[in-house]
Amino acid sequence: MIALNERQQEAVDFMDGCCIVHAVPGSGKTTAVVYRIINLVKKYGVPPESILGLTFTRSAASAMKERLADVLGKRASKVTLSTIHGFCLHFLRREGRKFDLLTGKDQVFFLKRVLKKLKVKDILPGMALRDISLAKSNAIDVDEFMDLYQGDSFMTKMGEIYRAYESEKKDELLLDLDDLLFMTYRVLKEEESIRDKYRHTYRHIIIDEAQDTNPLMQLLIRELVQDFGSESSFWLCGDEMQAIFSFNGSSVAAILEFTRIFERPAKRIVMDLNYRSSPEIVEVCQNLMRHNVRKIDKELKTMNGHDGDRVVIMECENQKDEALQVVNEIFDLVNRRGYSFRDIAVLYRANFQARVLEEVLSEHEVPYKVESGVSFYERYEVRGLVDYLRVIHNPDSDEADLALRNIVNIPNVTSAEPF
Numbered sequence: 244m245i246a247l248n249e250r251q252q253e254a255v256d257f258m259d260g261c262c263i264v265h266a267v268p269g270s271g272k273t274t275a276v277v278y279r280i281i282n283l284v285k286k287y288g289v290p291p292e293s294i295l296g297l298t299f300t301r302s303a304a305s306a307m308k309e310r311l312a313d314v315l316g317k318r319a320s321k322v323t324l325s326t327i328h329g330f331c332l333h334f335l336r337r338e339g340r341k342f343d344l345l346t347g348k349d350q351v352f353f354l355k356r357v358l359k360k361l362k363v364k365d366i367l368p369g370m371a372l373r374d375i376s377l378a379k380s381n382a383i384d385v386d387e388f389m390d391l392y393q394g395d396s397f398m399t400k401m402g403e404i405y406r407a408y409e410s411e412k413k414d415e416l417l418l419d420l421d422d423l424l425f426m427t428y429r430v431l432k433e434e435e436s437i438r439d440k441y442r443h444t445y446r447h448i449i450i451d452e453a454q455d456t457n458p459l460m461q462l463l464i465r466e467l468v469q470d471f472g473s474e475s476s477f478w479l480c481g482d483e484m485q486a487i488f489s490f491n492g493s494s495v496a497a498i499l500e501f502t503r504i505f506e507r508p509a510k511r512i513v514m515d516l517n518y519r520s521s522p523e524i525v526e527v528c529q530n531l532m533r534h535n536v537r538k539i540d541k542e543l544k545t546m547n548g549h550d551g552d553r554v555v556i557m558e559c560e561n562q563k564d565e566a567l568q569v570v571n572e573i574f575d576l577v578n579r580r581g582y583s584f585r586d587i588a589v590l591y592r593a594n595f596q597a598r599v600l601e602e603v604l605s606e607h608e609v610p611y612k613v614e615s616g617v618s619f620y621e622r623y624e625v626r627g628l629v630d631y632l633r634v635i636h637n638p639d640s641d642e643a644d645l646a647l648r649n650i651v652n653i654p655n656v657t658s659a660e661p662f
């Protein structure tokens with residue numbers, strides 16, 4: 244166990260009522276969530292099964308479970324600790340709803356079928372799925388969608404797609420990921436006995452990374468916590484500066500206007516001491532954060548020692564130039580400063596930005612792996628095209644034979660001769 248600082252301790256010890264922890268990156272939010280659960284069980288004698296902890300990634304949930312198990316042993320497994328989607332999945336199954344999940348490629352194919360049926364040719368499935376998902380993230384159902392966009396012919400068409408998609412899914416007992424939330428919300432809102440049961444069960448609700456909640460999630464959570472009395476608490480922590488899912492309908496308002504959404508006064512605690520980074524990095528972040536318009540005033544600080552390198556900011560002409568600078572830096576670290584390639588990570592904001600970087604890294608023979616997502620050269624279409632080029636470039640080679648085998652039926656063609 245680590246020694247918590249005063250603010251962390253206050254957040255961990257909070258009992259009865261609503262508490263919002265405004266925090267900066269690396270200030271111990273996740274640590275506080277884990278310590279809070281331990282504290283509730285060990286110090287306040289709260290039954291572990293009455294604690295619900297919600298996080299945003301599965302890896303965060305499982306990391307927390309592990310840390311809890313170390314201290315609470317068997318009791319840890321009685322705490323409900325899950326992603327919001329995971330919670331909803333269990334909720335719906337427990338409440339007897341029968342369905343299969345519709346996700347990923349299946350979802351795209353499903354929507355393509357809907358488009359075909361409606362004879363819509365000018366809207367791509369990805370685009371329709373995004374609009375439908377955005378509507379659901381804001382708890383907007385088909386009827387409300389149609390009302391909202393009355394008179395807008397394009398969006399009305401989108402609404403028809405939304406309607407057909409929903410009804411086809413219903414016929415086949417399918418739910419997409421947004422439906423998990425939407426349906427859970429509706430059940431909680433409309434079925435009092437179920438709502439009461441869950442409110443009664445989960446007396447202590449804890450939310451990590453609250454800045455990433457979308458309006459639908461907020462409504463859902465509100466159903467779970469609304470009328471709590473004594474010996475219960477609702478506690479959330481987050482950092483409105485790092486809301487990364489804003490394109491997804493999640494809103495910074497989740498934290499900033501929390502009191503308004505939940506219609507109750509809350510205790511506010513600011514945790515602004517960063518434990519993770521060197522002062523050099525913290526200072527640059529603080530300077531950057533000053534430019535945000537909507538914010539809770541908090542200063543990013545650290546007591547870590549001055550042993551970090553200075554942050555270097557480079558302006559580049561274009562993406563190619565940027566990639567070259569990255570490669571130069573990598574060679575500098577490896578050749579002059581004794582690091583190996585595996586010590587170095589390059590971060591980018593969106594997957595498509597990796598392409599130029601990959602090109603330049605390959606050109607300079609820097610070994611690399613793309614950590615998540617598919618490398619540009621591994622993408623289905625790109626792999627196909629490269630195989631075509633291999634065959635054209637050197638048709639008699641073994642490589643070309645292999646390539647030909649990969650592409651002989653891409654795109655689908657019917658050949659009279661068996662290959």
Ligand SMILES: Nc1ncnc2c1ncn2[C@@H]1O[C@H](COP(=O)(O)OP(=O)(O)O)[C@@H](O)[C@H]1O
Pocket residue numbers: 245246247248251266267268269270271272273274275518519
């Ligand atoms: N009071 C503390 N003393 C020492 N280290 C701490 C303290 N609080 C947090 N840490 C460490 O700081 C790091 C960041 O904590 P974490 O809980 O992941 O922050 P956040 O979730 O806010 O990003 C972790 O390595 C954690 O162990």
Ligand SMILES: [Mg+2]
Pocket residue numbers: 272273274
């Ligand atoms: Mg965290």
